[in-house]
Amino acid sequence: MTTANKLAFIDDELKALKESGLFVNIRTIESAQGAWLTVDGKRALNFCSNNYLGLANHPRLRQATVEAIEQYGVGPGAVRTIAGNTILHNQLEQKLAEFKGAEATIAFQSGFNANLAVIPALMGADDLIISDALNHASIIDSVRLTKSSRAIFQHTNVADLKRVLDEASDKEYNKILVVTDGVFSMDGDIAPLDGIVEVAEAAGALVMVDDAHGEGVLGHGGRGIVDHFGLHGRVDLEIGTLSKAFGVVGGCVAGSAQLIEYLRQKSRPFLFSSAATIPDTAACIAAVDLLSESTELVDRLWANTRTFKAGLSALGFNTGLSQTPIVPVMLGEAPLAQQFSRRLFEESVFAMAIGFPTVPKGKARIRVMISATHSDDDLKQAAGTFEKIGRELEVI
Secondary structure, eight states, X not given: OOHHHHTHHHHHHHHHHHHTTOOOOOOOBOSOSSXXXXXXXXXXXXXXXXXXXXXXXXXXXXXXXXXXXXHHOSOOOSOHHHHOOOHHHHHHHHHHHHHHTOSEEEEESOHHHHHHHHHHHHOOXXXXXXXXXXXXXXXXHHHHTSXXXXXXXXXXXXXXXXXXXXXXXXXXXXXXXXXXXXXXXXXXXXXXXXXXXXXXXXXXXXXXXXXXXXXXXXXXXXXXXXXXXXXXXXXXXEEEESSSTTSSOOEEEEEOHHHHHHXXXXXXXXXXXXXXXXXXXXXXXXXXXXXXXOSHHHHHHHHHHHXXXXXXXXXXXXXXXXXXXXXXXXXXXXXXXXXXXXXXXXXXXXXXXXXXXXXXXXXXXXXXXXXXXXXXXXXHXXXXXXXXXXXXXXXX
């Protein structure tokens, strides 16, 4: 068999993706992140970025990276257990712990790596992992790396979680982990973490929340979903990302000092992958400092969110279950969503279509990401463009 024949299945799969309207064309960004971007040579309003607070191009973060590079260089040298922690990595973890109100934190190279670091390190063959039906791919992949038993509870359904926990009580598991996203990235709804914690505590189960889209968004000044619900000390593992609202790249885990020390000894992404770079780490420190000083950016983000959602709802658009700055404009079929996205871009609004397998078939949408950097005029222009295309395509 020739190499070409061996790879023929790839051509078939790519063809099927294109025919079904699910093939993703990745555009090229030619400017810094902000409310407006230059995309494929075209100036457009940016509604694709997770840069909720505008920190990805903030002057203080840029200055912090320059100063760190001048003093410490660029790379960390190796994995931290071999090359050691730089003083910046220590500072970041200390500042994150203070910001989160946790005993300790450990930083990773990405939010995906943070999930991969935790679940396989904690859960073994005699354990049970109970996961929300719509948890992020990084949680799903992390669970697959274990030999643990698995169970699913209906999305954000505390009663169904209790049912699963009650059924598990008849079996002799060594330990049980309940894991959920905090904010669900496709629908923008919030996990009922208070109810989840209550039923998990009654069953003696550990609780883990992936707060990737809650960091910098929920809680006082963006301190996250645990702060939002007032659950400090009752959530065993709080996973965060530094790649979204914090404007840089990286991930972290907050929890007890004992648990964080265990992850330093056992988590494979910590033991076998180099630490985040010097400029990234310095920028993350600057981001934490900014959010620790003021709630201004978070307050502006939520004001923009309320304005935009109200505008779309008044026009007759369906924004699904969203409770956050993630605003899904529900369209149904993937080809329609792709067409809507293309027309938006022609009208200088950059907002991508999301379809299967990221979301279920029949649930395709335009996912709009609101930022503190959007002005009132930006939001009005975007709403007007959505109205124009919505009427043109007979969505509204």
